[in-house]
Amino acid sequence: MFWFIAGVCINSIAILGVIGNAVYDAFTLKHGTGHNASVNLIGLVLGVVVFIAFSLKNSGKISTANVLLWIPGAPLFLMFAFFLIYMVVIIVTKPDWK
16 A cells, blocks of 8 residues: 555646646646647646546555556656656755855
């Protein structure tokens, strides 16, 4: 059950990031160019993955739900981990490092 919750959390953080990006673009772009349509589509796909995973969990197929969640969740987790390491390096070495 831990892996299911962790996968849902990772995918949900990514979905919230996509929603934030879409809202930011809606308020800041004067002329919508559609360049971020693929990013918004990724958020939609992640939402569908989470919905299907919950459906599989409710039908008793928790291992299949875990695999489905961690297919996009593993690369997202690595990206979040590297981003966190990057932020720690920036904070420790001062903002003007080169």
